[in-house]
Amino acid sequence: MNKKKKTLIFTVIIAVITIMAVYRNYFSEEKYSIDESTQIIEETQETDKVSDINEVVVYISGAVKNPGVLTMTSEDRLADAIEMVGGTVDGADMNAVNLAEKLADGKHYIIPKIGENVAPSGNNQVSASNSKGSDGKININTATAEELDKLPGVGESTAQKIISYREESGGFKSVEELKNVNGIGDKKFEDMKDSVTI
Known part of the structure; x- marks a missing residue:
C-alpha cells in the first residue's frame, strides 16, 4: 500500500x-x-x-371536641376539618353531614348530635334564612350573635354567652337549657322563651 x-x-x-x-x-x-x-x-x-387551590377559612362547631375557626384549602374535605378540631364527641350524627364535601370559604359547618336538627339537610351552613322558624321564632342553635341580640333582655354580651354555651355543649337540647347560660335567670328566660326555638 x-x-x-x-x-x-x-x-x-x-x-x-x-x-x-x-x-x-x-x-x-x-x-x-x-x-x-x-x-x-x-x-x-x-x-x-x-x-387552583385556594386558602379557605371555615368555622366548625357542634358535636366536635374543639370547635373553632380553621384555615384550610379548597381541596380539603369536611372530614379533614373535623379531624383538625380533634374529631367528634359521643353521639355525633355523622349521617347528617356530608364528610366528602369540599370546604367553602366563609362557611359554618355544624356537626349535630343524633336527634338534633341544626341546619337544613345537606346544607350545613348557618345563615339568617334558617335561624328563624316558620313561626318567626329564633333558633338558638343556629342564630347569629346579631339575631340573638334582638331577643328580649339579651344584649351583645349575653348573645355571645349563648353562642359559647351551644358550642361547648354541642347545641341546645331544649329551650329551657338557656337557663344554664351564665346571666340568664328565670326572669330573663320568661321574657324570651316565647321568642325562641331549637
Whole structure:
C-alpha cells in the first residue's frame, strides 16, 4: 500500500469519526432539549394546579371536641376539618353531614348530635334564612350573635354567652337549657322563651 492510499484511508477514518461525534452530540442535545421542554411543561402544569387551590377559612362547631375557626384549602374535605378540631364527641350524627364535601370559604359547618336538627339537610351552613322558624321564632342553635341580640333582655354580651354555651355543649337540647347560660335567670328566660326555638 503506497503512501497516497494510506493518507486517503486515514483521512476517511478521521472524517467518519468526526461525523459520528457530531451526530452523537446533535442527538444528545436534542434529547436534552426535549427533556428540558417536557420538564418545563410539567412544572407549568403543576403551577397551574397549585394556583387552583385556594386558602379557605371555615368555622366548625357542634358535636366536635374543639370547635373553632380553621384555615384550610379548597381541596380539603369536611372530614379533614373535623379531624383538625380533634374529631367528634359521643353521639355525633355523622349521617347528617356530608364528610366528602369540599370546604367553602366563609362557611359554618355544624356537626349535630343524633336527634338534633341544626341546619337544613345537606346544607350545613348557618345563615339568617334558617335561624328563624316558620313561626318567626329564633333558633338558638343556629342564630347569629346579631339575631340573638334582638331577643328580649339579651344584649351583645349575653348573645355571645349563648353562642359559647351551644358550642361547648354541642347545641341546645331544649329551650329551657338557656337557663344554664351564665346571666340568664328565670326572669330573663320568661321574657324570651316565647321568642325562641331549637
